Amino acid sequence: MSFNLFQFGEEAPVLIIKEFIILPVAFGRLTLNYGKNTGESITLIEKEFWNDDNWMNKILIVLPLTADEFDRFQTSDMKKKRLVVENQIGTSVKINKLLARSNPKPHFQIFMTGLGRIRVKSLRHVGEYYKVRYNHEDPKLDVNNLPNSVKQFQTEAQKFIKSIRTTLSSRTSRQLYTTIRATPPELYPDLLASFLELDFSDKLDLLRAIELEKRFQIFINIYQKKAQLIPHEKRSTDNFPLTVLRKYGNFDDIDNFSRQPSPTKQPRDVMSKLRDRLEAGNLPPHAREAAEMELLKLEKIQSHNPEYHVSLRYLEFLLDLPWSKSTKDSVDVKKARLDLDADHYGMDKLKKRILEYLAVQSLKNDLRGPILCFVGPPGVGKTSIAKAIADTLGRKFHRISLGGVADQAEIRGHRRTYIGSLPGRILQGIKSVGVNNPVILLDEVDKLNRGVQGDPAGALLEVLDPEQNHSFVDHYLGITFDLSTVLFICTVNMTHTIPPALRDRLELIEVPGYTQEEKVEIAQRYLIPKQLKKHGLETQHLNIPSNSTQILIANYTREAGVRELERQIATVCRAVAVRIAEARVDESVETFNLDSVAIEEILGPTIFEHDIAERVSRPGTATGLAWTSFGGEILFVEVSKMNGSGKLTLTGNLGDVMKESAQLALNWIKSNLASYRLEWEPSTTDIHIHFPAGAVGKDGPSAGVTILTAIVSLLSKQPVEPDLAMTGEITLRGMVLPVGGIKEKVLGAHRAGIKKVMMPSKNRKSLFEIPKSLQSQIQFVFVSNIPEVIQIAFNGRVKPISKL
Ligand SMILES: Nc1ncnc2c1ncn2[C@@H]1O[C@H](COP(=O)(O)OP(=O)(O)OP(=O)(O)O)[C@@H](O)[C@H]1O
Numbered sequence: 001m002s003f004n005l006f007q008f009g010e011e012a013p014v015l016i017i018k019e020f021i022i023l024p025v026a027f028g029r030l031t032l033n034y035g036k037n038t039g040e041s042i043t044l045i046e047k048e049f050w051n052d053d054n055w056m057n058k059i060l061i062v063l064p065l066t067a068d069e070f071d072r073f074q075t076s077d078m079k080k081k082r083l084v085v086e087n088q089i090g091t092s093v094k095i096n097k098l099l100a101r102s103n104p105k106p107h108f109q110i111f112m113t114g115l116g117r118i119r120v121k122s123l124r125h126v127g128e129y130y131k132v133r134y135n136h137e138d139p140k141l142d143v144n145n146l147p148n149s150v151k152q153f154q155t156e157a158q159k160f161i162k163s164i165r166t167t168l169s170s171r172t173s174r175q176l177y178t179t180i181r182a183t184p185p186e187l188y189p190d191l192l193a194s195f196l197e198l199d200f201s202d203k204l205d206l207l208r209a210i211e212l213e214k215r216f217q218i219f220i221n222i223y224q225k226k227a228q229l230i231p232h233e234k235r236s237t238d239n240f241p242l243t244v245l246r247k248y249g250n251f252d253d254i255d256n257f258s259r260q261p262s263p264t265k266q267p268r269d270v271m272s273k274l275r276d277r278l279e280a281g282n283l284p285p286h287a288r289e290a291a292e293m294e295l296l297k298l299e300k301i302q303s304h305n306p307e308y309h310v311s312l313r314y315l316e317f318l319l320d321l322p323w324s325k326s327t328k329d330s331v332d333v334k335k336a337r338l339d340l341d342a343d344h345y346g347m348d349k350l351k352k353r354i355l356e357y358l359a360v361q362s363l364k365n366d367l368r369g370p371i372l373c374f375v376g377p378p379g380v381g382k383t384s385i386a387k388a389i390a391d392t393l394g395r396k397f398h399r400i401s402l403g404g405v406a407d408q409a410e411i412r413g414h415r416r417t418y419i420g421s422l423p424g425r426i427l428q429g430i431k432s433v434g435v436n437n438p439v440i441l442l443d444e445v446d447k448l449n450r451g452v453q454g455d456p457a458g459a460l461l462e463v464l465d466p467e468q469n470h471s472f473v474d475h476y477l478g479i480t481f482d483l484s485t486v487l488f489i490c491t492v493n494m495t496h497t498i499p500p501a502l503r504d505r506l507e508l509i510e511v512p513g514y515t516q517e518e519k520v521e522i523a524q525r526y527l528i529p530k531q532l533k534k535h536g537l538e539t540q541h542l543n544i545p546s547n548s549t550q551i552l553i554a555n556y557t558r559e560a561g562v563r564e565l566e567r568q569i570a571t572v573c574r575a576v577a578v579r580i581a582e583a584r585v586d587e588s589v590e591t592f593n594l595d596s597v598a599i600e601e602i603l604g605p606t607i608f609e610h611d612i613a614e615r616v617s618r619p620g621t622a623t624g625l626a627w628t629s630f631g632g633e634i635l636f637v638e639v640s641k642m643n644g645s646g647k648l649t650l651t652g653n654l655g656d657v658m659k660e661s662a663q664l665a666l667n668w669i670k671s672n673l674a675s676y677r678l679e680w681e682p683s684t685t686d687i688h689i690h691f692p693a694g695a696v697g698k699d700g701p702s703a704g705v706t707i708l709t710a711i712v713s714l715l716s717k718q719p720v721e722p723d724l725a726m727t728g729e730i731t732l733r734g735m736v737l738p739v740g741g742i743k744e745k746v747l748g749a750h751r752a753g754i755k756k757v758m759m760p761s762k763n764r765k766s767l768f769e770i771p772k773s774l775q776s777q778i779q780f781v782f783v784s785n786i787p788e789v790i791q792i793a794f795n796g797r798v799k800p801i802s803k804l
Pocket residue numbers: 343344345346347376377378379380381382383384385443491522526527561562563566
């Protein structure tokens with residue numbers, strides 16, 4: 001995946017949704033049913049919120065589209081999807097409550113509060129849903145220079161509020177006034193509109209009105225249009241607004257608004273509360289001094305001054321930080337061993353290293369030491385084992401995803417002089433867990449980007465360096481905060497993209513992909529019980545025998561880890577939950593046995609077919625093995641020739657090293673044409689080599705033997721042996737050199753149904769990494785030069801003349 005260096009703004013998951021709007025400062029409730037068209041939204045909510053302990057602190061973007069735009073989005077490719085959503089206006093929201101229900105059919109209920117308008121800058125597909133980068137679109141109202149529409153609005157709004165008030169209890173009406181006072185004036189149209197039953201198009205006009213003059217005018221038009229719908233004689237009576245007032249449900253929710261201070265009057269109790277907190281908090285001297293200074297400054301600023309809010313937010317953040325709150329460690333290596341074994345199958349090497357680490361640190365009575373970094377494909381349990389470490393130590397856990405971060409301010413905060421400045425993610429995380437010694441997982445450190453906004457890896461170095469991190473300065477906070485008691489753990493998918501200076505500080509520990517047998521064990525022991533519990537099912541409700549788990553793994557997933565498998569098991573559990581909920585009426589609930597027929601009924605026909613033999617049945621194609629950040633995978637190489645002038649064309653998003661391998665292969669063949677009796681006139685023939693799946697970037701020298709085999713296959717008109725996959729680097733003189741990632745490649749080959757793997761002789765020693773169960777299912781052949789490659793790839797059907 002590549003990132004544009006010039007993408008600014010924050011990133012958050014996005015719910016792209018047809019004709020549903022939540023306005024800033026409004027409450028909204030959204031019901032998401034499990035259905036064909038809601039798969040992406042459901043996965044988003046499950047992964048980003050339901051399965052994440054930190055969901056309360058996350059931002060969701062709700063992006064409303066018209067029916068027309070939505071259809072266009074659904075039916076187009078990624079490029080066109082981007083055109084549909086980029087530059088659109090949406091709302092950033094905070095989810096207040098999330099309910100998963102299975103009655104009458106499975107659905108999520110999401111209760112949320114709109115925070116502000118945003119403009120989408122760019123769209124990114126992450127697995128099965130989308131994320132957007134966005135900018136805030138919050139122009140402020142200049143109170144000294146009000147546009148005309150705002151003045152007109154003030155009169156209309158007063159009428160409106162007065163009439164609403166008569167229909168409300170005195171308590172609710174007080175709350176309403178508090179809410180209005182607490183809302184910045186530029187958001188008044190949104191606030192009042194949230195009390196009206198509005199059409200989608202009216203709401204959309206209002207949402208998309210960034211310019212304030214226009215926004216106020218739109219509200220006035222909407223309000224007046226609503227008023228005209230009411231018969232004249234009723235209009236003058238006080239109950240007019242009731243007829244247009246939305247049935248708002250729980251009016252008490254309005255209380256939640258009142259967390260902001262009044263923009264027109266400086267509430268005295270805000271100051272005294274802050275002072276009380278300052279006195280009660282056990283702040284170190286330098287933080288106390290900074291807080292006192294800020295408090296003095298705040299007392300002097302009028303509350304309608306924009307500076308007031310900036311200063312108040314800063315002070316609240318400073319006081320919220322857990323300067324002296326920490327949890328007590330319980331480092332007990334025996335217990336840690338049991339805890340890790342209790343939720344994680346296998347992973348012996350990793351567990352051993354973690355226990356050693358804990359043992360050493362407990363002897364030193366200090367958890368400072370090398371920074372552990374777990375390396376492996378997605379879904380192999382890197383995050384969940386880090387969480388288990390936190391649990392066994394009795395520490396709080398916080399995860400920070402760094403994928404695609406290109407701005408050092410994400411780590412170290414913005415200086416307060418910036419409008420909308422925020423603290424960095426490290427301190428935000430520490431604030432959210434409420435203690436200063438959590439385990440912080442820095443996820444996807446290998447996907448940090450260097451952007452125009454500074455180098456985030458440099459900032460991270462400071463965070464991780466034990467020499468420096470006791471006096472870490474976040475630009476927003478402006479004073480030092482001691483990070484030395486935080487236990488940092490990093491995860492990466494691949495090592496070569498970790499910024500080099502950072503790699504130096506990390507102790508890399510490999511977490512490899514799983515074999516089919518290991519996956520069955522993980523599913524039977526952990527994933528199935530976990531999902532049953534999550535869906536409110538008992539073991540007597542659903543039986544998944546291990547041969548059915550095998551079918552799920554082989555036919556419905558293709559991954560190195562077990563994340564997709566867990567998702568498929570969750571789908572099965574949901575389907576069974578529905579059956580049980582429906583069956584309850586006549587009270588007979590039998591154990592549901594998941595056999596192959598039931599699997600197909602619930603999950604549909606097999607997703608992955610083993611079609612390799614068919615793909616390589618024609619001359620000119622060969623199957624290679626590649627190592628990617630998702631684990632090992634098979635990779636096809638296709639070659640064709642045409643009349644021309646001896647040109648070589650390479651397609652399929654290749655890196656330079658891979659292009660060089662192709663050139664090497666071709667040159668070796670040119671110099672050995674005669675001895676293999678290959679039909680080719682280089683000066684009048686063009687050769688085209690293509691690597692399918694052009695969207696995925698490919699590089700490295702290990703495809704050399706595969707490219708060579710595919711070309712020989714084309715020129716000799718002989719198909720390559722079916723069920724054979726290969727890897728190895730070639731040299732111009734015909735040698736085959738060893739390559740890396742053998743274990744992942746072999747696991748990938750096995751997943752794809754390959755029966756025979758050809759690899760360089762020098763890689764023979766890598767076989768010890770491969771589980772015994774796999775060694776008996778795959779035949780390994782070793783080669784040290786190109787003639788041997790050709791001999792094995794064609795099973796003796798292509799031979800050099802000299803050996804005839
Ligand atoms: N060995 C294992 N035993 C039990 N459960 C496992 C094991 N490995 C993975 N899992 C489960 O698989 C799921 C996915 O794991 P997790 O999210 O930790 O993967 P990850 O390696 O961190 O992936 P990513 O790199 O995408 O963040 C979790 O529910 C985890 O508990």
